[in-house]
Each structure stands twice: as C-alpha cells, then as structure tokens.
Amino acid sequence: MRVTSSMMIANTLRDLNSSMGRLQKTQTQLSTGRRITKASDDPTGTANAMMLRKQINRLDQRSRSLADATGWLETADSRLTAGLDVLGRAKEIAVRAANSGGLVDVNARLAMATEIRSIREDMLGLANSTYGTRSIFNGTASGAAYSAAGAYLGNSASVVRDVGPMNNLAVNITGPQVFGTAGGPVGNLFEVLDRLANAVAAGNDAAIATEHTNLDNATQVMAAATVDIGSRAATLDGIRSRAMDDDLRLRTALSGVEETDLASALITEKAQENSYQAALQVAAKILPPSLLDYLR
C-alpha cells in the first residue's frame, strides 16, 4: 500500500485523539469520584445502581417508620409498667380495707376510698396517654381514648407501621385489650375501681373481696398486654439491627458499582498519560521528515 504523508498525519491525529479521549475519561472518573457518570458508561452497572439506590431509599424510609414504631411501643410500655405499679397500690389498699373490716375508722375508710378514686383518675390519665398528639390506646379514632366516665371512645382498628419488606407491624393496643371491656357483671378497670371505692367507703367486706379478685384479673390482663407490647418491641430490635446490616451492605455495593476505584483509576491515568506523551513525541519525530529535508 502506498503511504502518503497526509495519511500518516491523519492516522497520527486519530491515534492522538483516541489516546486523549481515554485519558479524559479516566480523568473525569477521578475528578467526579464516579465510575458511572452517565448511564451508557455501564448499562448493567446503571441498572444495579438504580436498584440499590431505590433499596437504600426504601430502607431510609422504613427506618423512619421503625423509629416511629419504636417510640410508640416504648411509650405504651412505660405507661403500662407505671399502670401496673399503680394497680398494685390499689390492691394493697383493698387488702388493708378488707382486713380491717368494720373496725376501721370511718374517716380512714373514706380516705382509702378517696385514694382509690385518685388511682382511678391516674389510670384514666394513663389510658389517655399520647404519643405526640395522638392517643395510643384508641385505635385509629381521634381525640381521647376514654371519657371522664371511663367509657371507651376509640375503635378496635390496629395502627400498622411498614417496618420491613412484606413486614407490617401493628404498634398499638386498644383500650379494651388493656383495661377490659365495659359493661357486663365485671366491666372495665374503671368500673371495678369505682365499685371498689364505693365498697371501701361503705366498709362492705364481701364487695371488697369480690372487687379485689376482679382487680387481680384486670392486673393479669394489663400484664399480658405489657408482655405483648414488650415482645413486639423485641421484634423491632431484631428488624432494626437487620436493617442496619442491610444499609451497610447496600451502601457498600452501591459504592462498588458507582464509585471510582481510586487506586486503579490513578494507575490507569498515569499509564494513559505516559502513552499520550510518548505518542506526542513520536508524532513530533515522524511527521516533519520527507525527502524534502534531505535534498539539497
């Protein structure tokens, strides 16, 4: 093949251009810190990166739900634990009132009845506990869970938090599940406390004994609810630690897909720079000479 100087110039230019192009690509990777600056750099990597980013965003979202669920459960747990203490105090009073029978001073009985009534108020306040502005024992209804008379105002719906893929956890427990159902021969905790206060005030030992038993049962119900809440909180702990592992794993994977491996990119860049300079030097040497330079 006949080779002319214009062909050599064209070839050299093309080689220099492509060498420059490779160098520029590596330098973009280095300066942006990203291996994929546009989707076509690596279509498969892009698809992976998008999937990973979505999962990370979902995980962030779920960790917000998780924090909310944790707060909700912790509030319920601390309230119920406090409630159990208060109920213990009510039982003590019931025992004292029953043991002293008719011997107890009327004023003392009235004082005990008053204390039981104040315990009932405490329990009512507890039943109307809120997380943020929202009552935690009234399902999805708005406003307070119990009226001053002790009537349940909420509904039986569960409040669900999206805490993991295909993992929806109910974070609430409704009033009747904690304080018993209103009506019937026994009624809810507030009715029991009401009757107990009346019985203590009246010094009716038989009634005190009955209500004491009812109070025991109500305590059992509340304790069961506390355990239920506690076990859900434990589930959340497991989910949270898995979510943290997932987060680390996903971010590591995303960084592997999207980000520049600095060491290898730097070495590549150095090699390309050398080859570009060598190409320039060779071009400078081979382009000028022709027979013209040697004919005198």
Added chain:
Amino acid sequence: MTGISSLYTALSGMRAQSRVLDLTGHNVANAATPGYHRQRADLQAVSGGTPGLFSGVNARNFGVEVVSVTHSFDALFEARSTREEASRSATSLVSSTLSQLQAAIPEPSDTGLASQLDAFWGAWSDVATQPDSLPVRAQLLSNATSLTNSLHSTAASITALKDTAIGQMATLAGDANGLAAQIATLNKAIMANPTASLDLIDQRGQIMTSLAKLTGAVSRPSEGGQIDVSIGGRLIVSGTHSFALDGAGGTLRWASDNLAVTATSGDAAALSATITDIVPRYTAALDGVAAALVSSVNALHAVGYDQTGTTGRQFFDPAGVTAATIGLSVDVNGLPGNIAAGAPVLPGPVAPGPLDGDQARAIATLAESMTGADSQYESLIANLAVETSVAAQRADLQDQVADTAKAQADSVGAVSIDEEMANLTAAQRAFEASARVMTTVDDMLGFLIEHTGVVGR
C-alpha cells in the same frame, strides 16, 4: 544521424520535462487540498510518422511528448469512501442525539426522576405514619408537584431534541440543494472539456462527499465525464439538472411532487430516525411512567378515605396521563386534608377511623411494584443506556471503517511529498541532460561548420 533534428529531439525532452515539473509543482501545492488527486504526465516516445517508401530510417523524428495527464483515482475506492463517510455521519449523529437524550434524563443521580419518585413514595409513607399531621400531608403534595414538574421538564427536553432535529432537517435540505446545484454546474463545465478539467472533477468529488454526508446520496458516472447523483434510487442530479429537496416539517421531501425522500444514510437518515423513532419511543416510555403513576395511585386513592370520611377522590388529574400533562387533581391540589390516607374497612366498605393511614401505606408500597412507574422508569433508563452505548460503539466502529476506506482511496490518490521530490529530481536531471544534448549537438554542428568544408572561405 545527428543533425538539426537532434536539436528538436532535445527540445522535446526539455518541453516534456518542464511539463512534468509543472505538474509536480501543482501536486505539491495541492498536497493539503481536500479531495485533490495527484496528476501524472504520461510521457511517450515520439516514433515519428511511418517512414516514406523511399525514405530511410534517417527521416524519422525522435524525442518525447506528453500524451496525457493521468488522474490517480480509483473509482471503486472513492465510491466506497464516500459511502462510508455518509454512514459515519449518520452513526455519529445518532450517537450524539442519544447522548443528548441521556443528558436530559440524568441517571444514576441524587437529583434525577428516580430519586424524586423515591421522595414521593417516602412522603406517602410519612403520611401513613402521621395521617393527622397537616404539614406532613402538605409535604406530600409538594413532593408530588416537584415530581410532576420534573416529568414535565424531562418531556419538554426530549421534545426539544425533536424540534431541533426538525429545524436541522430544513437547513439540511437547503444545503443539499446548494450542493446538488454546484454538482450540476460542474458537470456542465466538465462536459465542455472532459480532458482538461481534472481539478474540477476533484472539486466535484469533494462536493459529492459533502452531499453524501448530508443525504447518503450515491453517484454513478454518466456520459461526457458527468455524474448522476441519486438518493434512495431517485435522481437529485441528472447531468446538468438538479432537483430540489424540501425539509420543512421534519420530513425530507422532493420539492416537485412532495414525495418522501428515502434516505438510508447520512445526516438525513439520522435526523429522520430522531424525529420518527428515537424521540417518539422515549416520549412514549416516559408517558408510560406517568400513566402508570396516575392509574396506580388513583386506583388506591379513589377507594381511600380522608380524615372526614370522604371517599372517591382522585390524587392525580385523571385526564393528564402523559409526562407533559400529569398534574394533581382539583380534589387534592392545595387541599392536603383531602388526601385519602385511610383504608376502607371491609366488608362494607365503611370509613376507617380518622387517624387511619393504611391506604397511604398501601400507596407507598407501590414503589416496589414490578409493573409500577418506578420499574417502567428503570427499564426506560436501562434501554436508553444500552442503546446509547451501542450507538457509541457503532459510531466508533464506523469511524474506523471510514478511516480505512479513506486511507485506501488516499493510497491511490493522495500526494506523497517524497514521491513528488523524487519526480522533481528526476525531471530536473532529465531536463539538464536534454539541455546537455542540445549543447553537444550544437558543439558538433559548430565543429562541422568551423572545421570542415572550407569551400567559400
């Protein structure tokens, strides 16, 4: 027999070598002229006329003459190079169009549509957690608005690519018409003097390459050194006539009868692909994302309940199912309280408690739907990435093919300075030698005249 005739033999040598020197100068001067092909003098020994019956060999003339000037030109290589140049134009334009399209939909990024979709679903999830909070609901509406705005602007930048291509098509038609007219004019000049118009032929070849780059036109030789040029089998230049194209409205058409031009290569093919294939395809894909978003969110939202127990509200405007027209419905726009976060209680359905957020939670999980907006958007990006990367590879490959074809054509036609210098030296020496012959003959004749035949002294 050496005599007066020998002087003329030497003269013919000097004349011919002068011509060779001339051409060498012409070649060197045009070494960098695009489309120029080197020219060579064809020398031939003059054998004189057929000797007369009674004349001896003495009567013959000797010497040399330039019988023709050869154009170093390989039609096959040239045609191939022109075709590959047209193809290079098409592939590189398609590749750059797709790059621009990709720049209009930047992914993966922290600000692209994918992250806005994530933020949108995240806002639904926040509403599910705090259905009673008006600010959280308002945040959802603002996320939804920024998502629809992003869809609008992405759709607009894709459409802008099409509009640009339509404008370019009109310019291209004008350029092609100018080039075709020039070819027709050159055809006329070349036909007038086919042998003396090598430079015009080169000029015409160069214009032909430009026309091929624009329209993928091909040429074939016709009578009298003319060329006929056709696009998609129909003549745009026939001898000294050229036919006009019209590129208004994004379709390249023949001005005479408004039929479409079937350009299969060159910029015209790439522009046509942009206008009729690439842009509509990705617009449709983006519309699909918008439509999936509207239908999937609305389907759940319409059966959900807001805090006052009202149901049947649309979230997105059901009329806006394209990326350019998607928007919030009048039911919820500016009215965060109307967002239906509550799920219907079955059987019934009856309204849930006012603080129920289950429907919002269900809508948030649409993010993971295999057929939802997100997955459609991901497949759009994946398709675009693959298509762009394949187009770039094809353009690179075509670059090499075209360069090789050009090198092949150049290997025949391009000026080599070395060669010209060698020719220059050879011609110079031959000229000097012819001059020496003349001097020698002159000396001999002088000797004869001075020293012999003293008659008349």
